[in-house]
Amino acid sequence: MSAEEELDAAAEQRLGGSPPDFDGRSGFDSRTGVYSSLIKLGDQHRFQTRPDLDTATFVLSEFPAPDCAESRVALIDSATGRRVTYAELRRSIRMLATGLYHGLGIRKGDVVFLLAPNSLLYPTICLAVLSIGAVLTTANPLNTQSEISKQVDDSGAKVAISAPEELHKLLQTGVPTLLTHRTCDENSLSIEELIDCSDPALELPPAQMSQSDTAAILYSSGTTGTSKGVILTHAKFIAMMTLLKWSVDITSSNNDVFLCFLPMFHIYGLAFFALGLLRSGTTTVVMPRFDFKAMLDSIQAYQVSNIPAVPPVILGLVKNSSSCDLSSLRRVGSGAAPLSKEVAEGFREKFPWVELRTGYGLTESCGAATYFVTDEQAKARAGSSGRLLPRFCAKVVDTETGLALPPNREGELWMKSPTVMKGYLGNAEATAATITSDGWLRTGDLCYFDEDGFLYIVDRIKELIKHNGYQVAPAELEAILLSHPSVLDAAVIPVEDEAAGQIPMAYVVRAAGSELTQQEVIQFVAGQVAPYKKVRKVGFINAIPRSTAGKILRKQLVLLSQQEVISKL
Numbered sequence: 120m121s122a123e124e125e126l127d128a129a130a131e132q133r134l135g136g137s138p139p140d141f142d143g144r145s146g147f148d149s150r151t152g153v154y155s156s157l158i159k160l161g162d163q164h165r166f167q168t169r170p171d172l173d174t175a176t177f178v179l180s181e182f183p184a185p186d187c188a189e190s191r192v193a194l195i196d197s198a199t200g201r202r203v204t205y206a207e208l209r210r211s212i213r214m215l216a217t218g219l220y221h222g223l224g225i226r227k228g229d230v231v232f233l234l235a236p237n238s239l240l241y242p243t244i245c246l247a248v249l250s251i252g253a254v255l256t257t258a259n260p261l262n263t264q265s266e267i268s269k270q271v272d273d274s275g276a277k278v279a280i281s282a283p284e285e286l287h288k289l290l291q292t293g294v295p296t297l298l299t300h301r302t303c304d305e306n307s308l309s310i311e312e313l314i315d316c317s318d319p320a321l322e323l324p325p326a327q328m329s330q331s332d333t334a335a336i337l338y339s340s341g342t343t344g345t346s347k348g349v350i351l352t353h354a355k356f357i358a359m360m361t362l363l364k365w366s367v368d369i370t371s372s373n374n375d376v377f378l379c380f381l382p383m384f385h386i387y388g389l390a391f392f393a394l395g396l397l398r399s400g401t402t403t404v405v406m407p408r409f410d411f412k413a414m415l416d417s418i419q420a421y422q423v424s425n426i427p428a429v430p431p432v433i434l435g436l437v438k439n440s441s442s443c444d445l446s447s448l449r450r451v452g453s454g455a456a457p458l459s460k461e462v463a464e465g466f467r468e469k470f471p472w473v474e475l476r477t478g479y480g481l482t483e484s485c486g487a488a489t490y491f492v493t494d495e496q497a498k499a500r501a502g503s504s505g506r507l508l509p510r511f512c513a514k515v516v517d518t519e520t521g522l523a524l525p526p527n528r529e530g531e532l533w534m535k536s537p538t539v540m541k542g543y544l545g546n547a548e549a550t551a552a553t554i555t556s557d558g559w560l561r562t563g564d565l566c567y568f569d570e571d572g573f574l575y576i577v578d579r580i581k582e583l584i585k586h587n588g589y590q591v592a593p594a595e596l597e598a599i600l601l602s603h604p605s606v607l608d609a610a611v612i613p614v615e616d617e618a619a620g621q622i623p624m625a626y627v628v629r630a631a632g633s634e635l636t637q638q639e640v641i642q643f644v645a646g647q648v649a650p651y652k653k654v655r656k657v658g659f660i661n662a663i664p665r666s667t668a669g670k671i672l673r674k675q676l677v678l679l680s681q682q683e684v685i686s687k688l
């Protein structure tokens with residue numbers, strides 16, 4: 120029996136009966152120390168175990184039937200109003216797959232690097248790449264040239280696809296690059312042209328895929344250090360999309376109009392908008408990037424009813440949307456960072472007709488791991504991220520003793536599920552530090568489950584800053600700071616911020632005689648990183664507090680920054 124089948128059998132057994140050690144209310148088994156999902160999937164949401172199934176086939180097999188697909192709108196461009204039906208989407212995926220395979224010689228296992236903001240083409244590109252067995256790796260178009268070069272190198276990309284305005288960042292990599300959209304440059308080929316010019320009569324030989332093949336390599340900082348490639352196989356996406364379809368069905372969201380400003384290059388946006396929602400036949404209004412006013416306009420213009428969002432956007436809606444008619448909204452989701460009780464309550468007070476559900480997930484778990492099934496449950500538990508999704512197990516591990524803890528006790532969240540990543544690309548050390556030998560994913564988040572099995576994330580053990588739902592790794596910024604000739608030592612910590620969640624703050628030890636200013640430090644870092652990673656506050660200090668082993672004592676610096684704020688009040 121495979122580890123996953125074992126998990127399944129154990130869960131079935133628990134949900135079927137009530138062994139003496141298993142608490143059916145919290146899902147906690149006091150014998151094993153494991154929490155199991157209390158939700159059982161019905162037959163229509165069974166996990167697909169066919170070994171040769173791939174992500175694209177799985178998505179396309181659920182597209183609306185041909186007669187309905189010609190009129191059913193899959194995607195709408197928020198700015199231009201241009202619409203793409205499911206039938207058009209299917210055709211463009213097929214044509215692009217043909218062009219990539221026959222025209223460019225892309226084959227199974229080749230890595231395709233995608234550098235573009237959201238667009239109507241994004242889902243087509245993802246599905247065409249996956250359908251020929253190639254591997255997708257996506258990046259934030261705001262990343263700098265050096266961040267992009269590192270990812271191209273690390274992922275082993277064979278071909279790149281770039282938005283025209285980002286092309287300059289790829290030139291030095293030497294990787295052959297296609298543009299997403301047509302330009303007047305006659306020497307460059309675009310995805311749009313490939314779609315228009317491929318020969319529909321050309322056969323695509325079956326890619327001979329297996330669910331265990333790699334589908335995507337998404338970059339995440341994990342619990343420490345710099346960006347690492349998270350290996351996600353087709354099986355992981357197929358499992359995640361099964362759960363997404365289940366969540367759409369149980370929340371009756373099939374006919375919702377979704378709004379997408381979340382970046383499709385991250386797992387949250389990718390799983391929802393570029394892949395998963397298409398299996399539910401929903402309509403998505405696509406924004407190229409977030410803009411608060413454009414979001415309000417789109418909600419009204421397209422009668423948007425469902426927005427998977429992040430906390431800063433929900434805070435914005437609470438504070439700044441009084442003059443707008445948002446009566447079409449029915450459901451708002453929150454993920455990627457903690458949503459405070461106050462913001463959640465403020466939102467419910469202002470929009471009593473809207474269901475607000477928080478979830479919790481990581482790139483390493485291919486997206487969501489917990490979710491609220493009903494709005495009533497969510498209302499009664501502001502501050503919680505919901506319950507474990509079907510087929511998920513968890514442990515709450517005492518960070519000192521390593522013991523698995525019962526409800527209402529805090530420890531590190533460990534998770535096991537069919538969606539947990541295979542590992543980090545080419546980094547056995549980081550993989551071993553993150554996935555235990557028996558398959559538990561150590562999340563680096565401090566949490567507890569209550570007596571009803573609802574999860575509360577209370578803090579972060581991992582050294583990661585969450586700015587606007589984006590990860591910022593202190594070690595990466597510290598390395599940049601240390602490269603400045605006037606910086607002797609440096610440490611970066613999170614500072615709480617109402618709008619962005621957290622902002623990175625640097626404590627810097629200046630070299631003797633240096634008159635380096637805060638502004639100079641901020642500018643030095645800003646020139647080398649994507650905007651969301653910028654250091655936004657600087658403090659000068661005589662020495663960085665370190666443990667005897669040389670580890671930065673960040674908690675002390677966080678306390679110091681809080682005391683400095685208080686002393687200024």
Ligand SMILES: CC(C)(COP(=O)(O)OP(=O)(O)OC[C@H]1O[C@@H](n2cnc3c(N)ncnc32)[C@H](O)[C@@H]1OP(=O)(O)O)[C@@H](O)C(=O)NCCC(=O)NCCSC(=O)/C=C/c1ccc(O)cc1
Pocket residue numbers: 261380381382385386387388408409410429431432453454455456478479480481482486487488586587588589650651653
């Ligand atoms: C909508 C946000 C919250 C705000 O957008 P923004 O206001 O434009 O700010 P940005 O952070 O995008 O932009 C940073 C800077 O770049 C600038 N910028 C911006 N786009 C440009 C431009 N195209 N040109 C040039 N400058 C620009 C922008 O002006 C800004 O400049 P600055 O003034 O220096 O801060 C945006 O940050 C955002 O989409 N955040 C979400 C990130 C995200 O999806 N994270 C998910 C990671 S995966 C994960 O955790 C999964 C969890 C999960 C959980 C539960 C589930 O159910 C499922 C999944």
